Amino acid sequence: MAVVGESGSGKSTLAKSLIKLIDIDDGVIQFNGENINQIGAKALKATRKNIQMVFQDPYASLNPRMRIHNILEEPLLIHAIGTSSTRKDKIRAMIVKVGLSPEDLTKYPHEFSGGQRQRIGIARALILNPELIICDEPVSALDVSVQAQIIQLLKSLQKELGLTYLFITHDLRIVRHIADTVFVMKQGKLIEEGKTDIIFKNPKSAYTKELLASIPGNNKKKGNK
Numbered sequence: 001m002a003v004v005g006e007s008g009s010g011k012s013t014l015a016k017s018l019i020k021l022i023d024i025d026d027g028v029i030q031f032n033g034e035n036i037n038q039i040g041a042k043a044l045k046a047t048r049k050n051i052q053m054v055f056q057d058p059y060a061s062l063n064p065r066m067r068i069h070n071i072l073e074e075p076l077l078i079h080a081i082g083t084s085s086t087r088k089d090k091i092r093a094m095i096v097k098v099g100l101s102p103e104d105l106t107k108y109p110h111e112f113s114g115g116q117r118q119r120i121g122i123a124r125a126l127i128l129n130p131e132l133i134i135c136d137e138p139v140s141a142l143d144v145s146v147q148a149q150i151i152q153l154l155k156s157l158q159k160e161l162g163l164t165y166l167f168i169t170h171d172l173r174i175v176r177h178i179a180d181t182v183f184v185m186k187q188g189k190l191i192e193e194g195k196t197d198i199i200f201k202n203p204k205s206a207y208t209k210e211l212l213a214s215i216p217g218n219n220k221k222k223g224n225k
């Protein structure tokens with residue numbers, strides 16, 4: 001499921017609300033039928049384990065002082081999962097799954113490229129076997145050629161692990177590749193939603209039409225020479 005909208009339309013605010021990084025003034029957030037605004041601390045911790053986030057900036061979101069092994073072990077320690085040895089196995093398997101190698105686990109974040117760092121961010125999000133991954137502009141900070149590789153990785157992981165993504169982007173070109181359903185946001189409000197192909201073929205709001213027209217190579221209307 002994709003959330004699209006211009007910069008400042010409230011996409012990140014929505015994402016942060018969903019994982020309770022910020023409190024909402026009004027409304028209800030349900031996950032698997034449970035209202036996460038009302039559940040107790042213990043149930044909230046369990047729910048949080050099931051909802052993980054991949055951030056926009058792979059440079060800022062990894063602790064520069066921690067080796068990759070420790071970055072990936074941290075969520076497992078917070079949730080008291082496994083023993084040192086089973087955690088090690090899990091971490092080795094995960095780093096390979098995202099296209100890096102076990103030798104990378106002793107390195108620090110600055111030793112990796114942007115795309116590799118985002119692979120590490122994805123590994124950290126997946127290590128707790130979550131059901132939902134919220135990706136907030138996960139490729140916006142990367143070169144276009146690297147963007148395609150990361151999108152491919154996200155797609156193959158989705159297939160393999162049966163994940164659900166809430167994929168936030170201002171780039172509609174990506175939406176067509178990754179989303180079944182699209183939500184369009186404008187000025188903090190949801191203004192349109194629907195199946196991706198239907199929204200692309202037949203956008204209802206003027207705003208969505210504008211967003212679609214702003215896709216490079218998409219603005220040649222019939223009748224334009």
Ligand SMILES: Nc1ncnc2c1ncn2[C@@H]1O[C@H](COP(=O)(O)OP(=O)(O)O)[C@@H](O)[C@H]1O
Nearest residue numbers: 005006007008009010011012013014187188189
């Ligand atoms: N529903 C909302 N209620 C109050 N403030 C909002 C709401 N949605 C967005 N904002 C504010 O608008 C600004 C931009 O929102 P943000 O979520 O960062 O947009 P985006 O991620 O789409 O660029 C932020 O300062 C945020 O606090």
Ligand SMILES: [Mg+2]
Nearest residue numbers: 011012013137
């Ligand atoms: Mg944002």
